[in-house]
Amino acid sequence: xxxxxxxxxxxxxxxxxxxxxxxxxxxxxxxxxxxxxxxxxxxxxxxxxxxxxxxxxxxxxxxxxxxxxxxxxxxxxxxxxxxxxxxxxxxxxxxxxxxxxxxxxxxxxxxxxxxxxxxxxxxxxxxxxxxxxxxxxxxxxxxxxxxxxxxxxxxxxxxxxxxxxxxxxxxxxxxxxxxxxxxxxxxxxxxxxxxxxxxxxxxxxxxxxxxxxxxxxxxxxxxxxxxxxxxxxxxxxxxxxxxxxxxxxxxxxxxxxxxxxxxxxxxxxxxxxxxxxxxxxxxxxxxxxxxxxxxxxxxxxxxxxxxxxxxxxxxxxxxxxxxxxxxxxxxxxxxxxxxxxxxxxxxxxxxxxxxxxxxxxxxxxxxxxxxxxxxxxxxxxxxxxxxxxxxxxxxxxxxxxxxxxxxxxxxxxxxxxxxxxxxxxxxxxxxxxxxxxxxxxxxxxxxxxxxxxxxxxxxxxxxxxxxxxxxxxxxxxxxxxxxxxxxxxxxxxxxxxxxxxxxxxxxxxxxxxxxxxxxxxxxxxxxxxxxxxxxxxxxxxxxxxxxxxxxxxxxxxxxx
Numbered sequence: 001x002x003x004x005x006x007x008x009x010x011x012x013x014x015x016x017x018x019x020x021x022x023x024x025x026x027x028x029x030x031x032x033x034x035x036x037x038x039x040x041x042x043x044x045x046x047x048x049x050x051x052x053x054x055x056x057x058x059x060x061x062x063x064x065x066x067x068x069x070x071x072x073x074x075x076x077x078x079x080x081x082x083x084x085x086x087x088x089x090x091x092x093x094x095x096x097x098x099x100x101x102x103x104x105x106x107x108x109x110x111x112x113x114x115x116x117x118x119x120x121x122x123x124x125x126x127x128x129x130x131x132x133x134x135x136x137x138x139x140x141x142x143x144x145x146x147x148x149x150x151x152x153x154x155x156x157x158x159x160x161x162x163x164x165x166x167x168x169x170x171x172x173x174x175x176x177x178x179x180x181x182x183x184x185x186x187x188x189x190x191x192x193x194x195x196x197x198x199x200x201x202x203x204x205x206x207x208x209x210x211x212x213x214x215x216x217x218x219x220x221x222x223x224x225x226x227x228x229x230x231x232x233x234x235x236x237x238x239x240x241x242x243x244x245x246x247x248x249x250x251x252x253x254x255x256x257x258x259x260x261x262x263x264x265x266x267x268x269x270x271x272x273x274x275x276x277x278x279x280x281x282x283x284x285x286x287x288x289x290x291x292x293x294x295x296x297x298x299x300x301x302x303x304x305x306x307x308x309x310x311x312x313x314x315x316x317x318x319x320x321x322x323x324x325x326x327x328x329x330x331x332x333x334x335x336x337x338x339x340x341x342x343x344x345x346x347x348x349x350x351x352x353x354x355x356x357x358x359x360x361x362x363x364x365x366x367x368x369x370x371x372x373x374x375x376x377x378x379x380x381x382x383x384x385x386x387x388x389x390x391x392x393x394x395x396x397x398x399x400x401x402x403x404x405x406x407x408x409x410x411x412x413x414x415x416x417x418x419x420x421x422x423x424x425x426x427x428x429x430x431x432x433x434x435x436x437x438x439x440x441x442x443x444x445x446x447x448x449x450x451x452x453x454x455x456x457x458x459x460x461x462x463x464x465x466x467x468x469x470x471x472x473x474x475x476x477x478x479x480x481x482x483x484x485x486x487x488x489x490x491x492x493x494x495x496x497x498x499x500x501x502x503x504x505x506x507x508x509x510x511x512x513x514x515x516x517x518x519x520x521x522x523x524x525x526x527x528x529x530x531x532x533x534x535x536x537x538x539x540x541x542x543x544x545x546x547x548x549x550x551x552x553x554x555x556x557x558x559x560x
Contacts, residue, residue, distance in 0.1 A: 003109065007100060007109065007112070007113050007116070008097065008100075010113065010116075010117070011093075011096050011097060011100055011113075011116045011117065011120060012093065014096070014116075014117055014120040014121055014430055015089075015092060015093045015096055015120045015129070017430065017434040018120060018121060018125065018126045018129065018130075018430070018433055018434045018437055019088075019089045019092055019093075019126070019129045019130045019437070020089065020130075021434070021437070021438035022437075022438045022439075022441065022442050023081075023082045023085055023086075023089065023130055024080055024081045024082020024083070024085070025082075025442055025445075026081070026441045026442045026444075026445035026448075027081060027445055027448050027450065027451040027477060027481075028081055028084070028132065028450075028451075028476075028477040028480060029131070029441075029477075030450070030475045030476050030477050030536060031475075031476050032131070032132075032133045033084070033085075033131055033132040033133065033476075033477065034450075034475060034476030034477030034478070034479070034480055035054050035059070035061070035476040036062070036066060036067070036070065036084070036132045036133060036134070037070065037081070037084035037132045037477070037480050038054055038055070038476060038477070038479045038480040039052050039053060039054045039059050039067050040066070040067040040070035040071050040074065040084065041074065041079050041480060041483075042054065042056065043067050043071060044071045044074055044075075044079075049064075049068065050064070050219065050222045050223050050226050051223060051226050051227060051231070052064055052067055054476070054479070055476075055479045055485055055486060056485045058227060058230065058231060058234075060230075060231050060234035060235045060238070060239060061235075061239050062134055062174075062175060062176070062239075063172070063173050063174060063175065063176055063219070063220075063235075064173060064219055064223070065134070065137060065170065065173040065174040066087065066133070066134040066137055066174060069087035069091075069137065070083075070084055070086075070087055070132065072087075073086040073087055081132075084132040085130055085131060085132045087136070087137060088128065088129055088130060088131055088132065088133065088135070088136035088137070089129055089130060089136075091129075091136040091137045091139065091140040092120075092125060092128070092129030092130075092136045092139070092140070093129075094140045094144075095119070095136070095139045095140045095142075095143045095339065096116045096119050096120040097116065098140070098143040098144055098147050098339075099112070099115050099116050099119050099143055099339045099342060099343065100112040100113060100115060100116035101147060102115075102143065102146065102147045102150060102339070102343065103115040103116070103343050103346055103347070105147075105150060105151060105154065106150065106308040106311075106312075106343065106347075107308060107347055107350070108350065110350040110353065111343070111346050111347045111350040112346070113346070114345070114346030114347075114349045114350055115339070115342045115343040115345070115346030115347070116342075116346075117346075117426060117430070118269050118342040118345050118346055118349075119338060119339055119342035121268075121269075121426075121429055121430045121433050121434070122265070122266050122267070122269060122338060122342070122433070123264070123265050123266070123267045123268075123433055124265035124266065124331065124332070124335055124338060125338065126433045126434070126436070126437040127265075127332075127437070128332060128335055130437065133332070134174050134175050135332050135335050137174045138171055138174045138175045138179065138335070138336060139335055139336055139338070139339070141167050141168075141170045141171035141174060141179065142171060142179070142183065142336040142339070143339050144167040144170075145164055145167040145168055145171065145183045146183065146186070146311075146315065146339075146340075148160060148163035148164045148167055149164050149183075149187060150311065152164070153199070158202055158204055159204070161202065161204040161205060161207070161208035162204070162207070162208050162211055164183070164187075164208065165208035165209065165211045165212040165215070166211055166212070166215050168180040168183055168184070168212055168215075168216075169211070169212045169213075169214075169215025169216040170215060170216075171183070172212075172215075172216040173215070173216050173219060176235065176239070176240060177236075177240060178240075180212065180216075182318055182319060182322060182336070185318050185322075186311075186314045186315050186318045187200075188200065189314045189317075189318065190310060190311050190314045193310050193314065194307065194310065220232065243326065243327070243328040244325075244326045244327060244328070245327055246327045246328070247327045247328050247329075248327075248328045249328075251328050251329055251330050252327060252328065252329060253329040255324050255325070256324070257324065257329045258320055258323060258324055258329070258334050261331045261334075262334065262341075265331055266338065266341060267374060267429075267433075268371060268374065268402065268425075268428070268429035268432065268433070269342070269345050269429065271367045271370045271371055271374075272345060272348065272349075272367055274292065274293045274363075275293035275294060275348065275357075275359060275363055276341075276344055276345045276348045277344075278292055278293050278294055279294060279344075279347075279348050279351075279357055280309055280312070280313065280344050280348075282294070282303070283303060283304050283306055283309040284306050284309040284310050284313050285306065286303050286306045292360070293359060293360050293362075293363050294357060294358065294359060294360060295358040295359060295360050295361075308347075309344070312340040312343055312344050315337060315340040316337045316340045316341060316344075319334050319336055319337040320334060320337060349422060352418075352422075353418070353419065353422065355418075364409075364413050364421070365410075365413075367425075368406045368409050368410050368413070369406070371402045371403075371405060371406040371409070371425070371428070372402065372403050372406035372407070374402050375399040375400065375401065375402030375403035375404075375405075375406070375432070376399060376403060377399070378396075378398055378399040378402070378432075378436075379396040379397075379398065379399025379400065379403075380396075380399070382395050382396040382398065382399070383396045389443075389444065389447050389535060390446070390447075391443045391446055392440075392443055392444070394443075395439050395440060395443055398432065398435055398436050398439065398440075401428055401431050401432040401435060402428055402429075402432050404428065405424055405425060405427065405428020405429070405431075405432070406428070408424040408428070409421050409424045409425050409428070412424055444535065447533055447534065447535040448532075448534060448535060448536075449475070449532040449533065449534035449537070449541040450475045450477045450478040450481055450534075451477070451481050452530070452532045453508065453530050453532050453541060453543050454478065454481040454482055455481075456529065456530035456532075456543070457506055457529045457530055457543045457545070459481075459482050459484075459506055460481055460482060460483055462483055462484075464504070465503060465504070466484075466503060466504040466505065466506065466549070467487065467498070467501065467503055467504070467505045467506070468482050468484060468485070468486045468487065468505075468506050468508070469486065469487040469488070469489045469495075469498045469505065469506070469507050469508070470486055470487070470488060470489065470507070470508045470509065471488075471489045471490075471494075471495050471507060471508075471509040471513060471519075472509060472510060472513045473508060473509055473510045473513075473537055473541060474486070474488065475534070475536070475537075478508065486508075489507070492518045492519055492522055495507065495509075495519065495522050495523075496522045499522070499523075499525075499526055499544070499546040500546070501546070501548070502548055503548060504545070504546065504548045504549040505545070505546045505548065505549065506529070506543055506544070506545050506549060507526075507543070507544045507545075508541060508542070508543055509541070509542055509544070510537055510539050510540070510541055510542070511531070511539055511540035511541070511542055512539055514542055514544075523544055525547070526544050526545060526546050526547070527544065527545050527549075528542055528543065528544055529543045529544070529545050529549075530542070530543045531543075
């Protein structure tokens with residue numbers, strides 16, 4: 001127990017360093033963070049637990065569980081960016097701890113600890129564990145599903161059906177049918193690979209299905225009833241089937257899209273993917289032979305029980321192939337496979353630590369060289385980005401962390417200190433990811449418009465009777481910061497009617513649009529209250545107030 005608590009402390013430290021610094025010090029990142037945080041706020045405002053809305057219109061993109069978690073978070077700490085992201089931090093920590101426990105059950109303590117550290121310090125984890133999106137909750141329930149499955153079936157229990165069904169139900173409440181369909185496919189393929197398909201012919205399947213429906217079904221039934229089927233029709237049709245069949249919102253890519261994305265977002269641990277995948281392939285098929293990155297094995301390098309490897313290969317393969325086949329592609333779609341990849345990488349490191357996995361001579365120098373290259377690319381990239389985004393150049397010191405880690409690792413390797421090499425690589429990777437996650441969002445936030453413009457205009461005061469509109473620009477977080485409905489004004493005539501109202505009216509629009517002849521005459525009688533550059537819009541955004549608004553102030557300078 002003392003060892004487990006010590007390991008938990010290490011994992012808590014890693015996740016804390018990666019997820020907590022600066023969590024609430026930068027504004028919501030559009031599109032997803034703004035939509036989710038506002039949907040939860042509106043549900044709390046309406047005291048509704050059933051029908052999600054955004055901008056006071058029905059929101060059909062995601063199920064409800066994230067909004068529930070955010071509502072509870074708001075109840076604890078108030079409505080803010082940090083508390084909107086709080087559930088993701090907790091779910092990320094839970095996923096890391098479950099990954100550790102699963103690694104212990106698959107193999108041993110060292111493998112579990114390495115897996116938890118690797119998952120908690122991957123770039124994609126750093127992004128999504130501090131984002132107000134459903135990705136971290138889905139990750140937690142996915143790992144919970146597979147932990148319950150492995151724990152039950154390896155113990156010879158048939159009751160694993162029920163915890164798996166409950167966890168899948170929560171995953172379906174988080175992100176829809178994939179929360180149950182993909183874990184089910186993983187389990188099916190694993191049993192078929194093991195030639196144990198008969199284990200699925202179990203009478204407990206019916207009671208497990210009932211528990212699944214009892215977990216996820218009531219909310220789906222209630223939202224279907226409340227919206228007369230509109231929510232379910234839009235969610236299943238547009239948000240699932242259409243996204244699979246055709247690229248939506250410009251998010252497409254080739255079949256091999258994730259083969260390009262995964263090495264980037266699994267940094268810094270993707271530098272070891274070649275030996276990890278080779279080691280996994282050898283163990284999964286039960287044969288040990290030299291191929292590329294592994295040298296001839298010693299006696300300690302004999303083949304292990306292939307079942308854990310096959311299980312994790314099925315886990316990765318299902319998520320990778322299904323989302324590669326889907327027409328709509330985004331890096332976060334394959335986030336649920338990261339724990340499996342972390343477990344395989346952790347097992348590789350644990351066996352390498354015991355000298356059970358002899359590496360080819362080129363592997364360590366190549367990995368260290370790539371780590372240094374990542375640091376150089378990061379530093380140079382930030383210096384170049386300074387040309388467009390002031391402040392990023394001052395962050396170029398981040399690139400020194402992996403460069404320093406590579407140099408320290410090289411010294412340890414030349415001295416034959418393999419344990420010191422692994423420690424230095426881990427420390428450098430964690431430090432680089434944690435520092436980047438803490439510094440870069442805050443720096444980029446200086447070039448975001450919604451929160452700055454709302455604060456400069458005084459629109460967020462809930463007691464004021466006013467209207468807010470946008471023309472040819474919209475950021476979901478604008479609704480969150482305004483705390484009220486934001487109207488879309490499609491043309492100059494709509495803008496004119498909006499500004500001529502006797503009610504105080506505030507119009508947000510891009511500066512290039514304001515310079516067009518069709519709008520100059522419309523905007524001339526009114527006052528520009530504030531101006532701010534927005535990196536997503538790639539131009540200045542203006543706030544124009546009509547005569548009925550409060551005393552206008554001069555335009556603030558563009559913050560570039």
